[in-house]
Amino acid sequence: xxxxxxxxxxxxxxxxxxxxxxxxxxxxxxxxxxxxxxxxxxxxxxxxxxxxxxxxxxxxxxxxxxxxxxxxxxxxxxxxxxxxxxxxxxxxxxxxxxxxxxxxxxxxxxxxxxxxxxxxxxxxxxxxxxxxxxxxxxxxxxxxxxxxxxxxxxxxxxxxxxxxxxxxxxxxxxxxxxxxxxxxxxxxxxxxxxxxxxxxxxxxxxxxxxxxxxxxxxxxxxxxxxxxxxxxxxxxxxxxxxxxxxxxxxxxxxxxxxxxxxxxxxxxxxxxxxxxxxxxxxxxxxxxxxxxxxxxxxxxxxxxxxxxxxxxxxxxx
Numbered sequence: 088x089x090x091x092x093x094x095x096x097x098x099x100x101x102x103x104x105x106x107x108x109x110x111x112x113x114x115x116x117x118x119x120x121x122x123x124x125x126x127x128x129x130x131x132x133x134x135x136x137x138x139x140x141x142x143x144x145x146x147x148x149x150x151x152x153x154x155x156x157x158x159x160x161x162x163x164x165x166x167x168x169x170x171x172x173x174x175x176x177x178x179x180x181x182x183x184x185x186x187x188x189x190x191x192x193x194x195x196x197x198x199x200x201x202x203x204x205x206x207x208x209x210x211x212x213x214x215x216x217x218x219x220x221x222x223x224x225x226x227x228x229x230x231x232x233x234x235x236x237x238x239x240x241x242x243x244x245x246x247x248x249x250x251x252x253x254x255x256x257x258x259x260x261x262x263x264x265x266x267x268x269x270x271x272x273x274x275x276x277x278x279x280x281x282x283x284x285x286x287x288x289x290x291x292x293x294x295x296x297x298x299x300x301x302x303x304x305x306x307x308x309x310x311x312x313x314x315x316x317x318x319x320x321x322x323x324x325x326x327x328x329x330x331x332x333x334x335x336x337x338x339x340x341x342x343x344x345x346x347x348x349x350x351x352x353x354x355x356x357x358x359x360x361x362x363x364x365x366x367x368x369x370x371x372x373x374x375x376x377x378x379x380x381x382x383x384x385x386x387x388x389x390x391x392x393x394x395x396x397x398x399x400x401x402x403x404x
Contacts, residue, residue: 320387324398327385331377334402336369341403344371346378347395354383354392362397374400 342365349357359378364371386392 321398323385324396325400325404328374328377328381328398329400331380332373332400333376334370334373336367338367338370338402341401342366342370343399343401344374345397345399346374347397348378348384349395350384350392352392352394354386356382356384367402370400370402 343363344361344365345363346359347362348359351357356378359375361371361375384392384396
């Protein structure tokens, strides 16, 4: 496109090139002939001869003749070398005729079409490059995924092996625990049998001792002698503890506080606890403090103190 535009604005070629070339060749030939003639004219021989006589004013005797040297042959005159003919200059290349003028709009349209084709070609190459890169990326991702899947499969196999090992250990522990439990159950069963045997022996001894039991005809117990507290023993205990109760509040009604007392064989109070509250916290605390102050309980009619007693207290009794 640039060449056609340049030729469009180039100056038009001049005419008469053939005549100018012929005239130049003719002038060169004349010059060459003149030079050749001038060289040949100067090389023609041009010899000049002259003679002279010398006279002196007085007669002088001539000296003896000397040996004349041999005449030397003069060097031959070298003819002048002819001048080299001027080399003919190369003929100038004929200027090609100017191309026909092209419409500028058509050139622009052709340039736009060429540019559009170039852009489409570039887009196609870019698309091919992008597809190739995408293909390479997909292949790389596929390879990495396969590698990751293999690693996951290996991890799963390891986890499975660990799980199997864990189950084996758990089963072993279960078997061991079952064996231990079976041993314990066997020991418990043996102990129960021993206990049952002892209970049977005790019952047998009790039955054998009932022959000398001291209960009346209406007695329903199984012991040889009655072991419970007498009817008046509870009153005696209250009489021992109640003086130690310090309580000055007015209470609506006559609430009952029940207390469990544990004693030693000699009557010393080992512990006490409230098993049924009266609903008045101050009265409950006053009863417990009074038991702590009492420290020991009196013996019953049979000279014994029951190990466990349940005693009730009312503020207005």
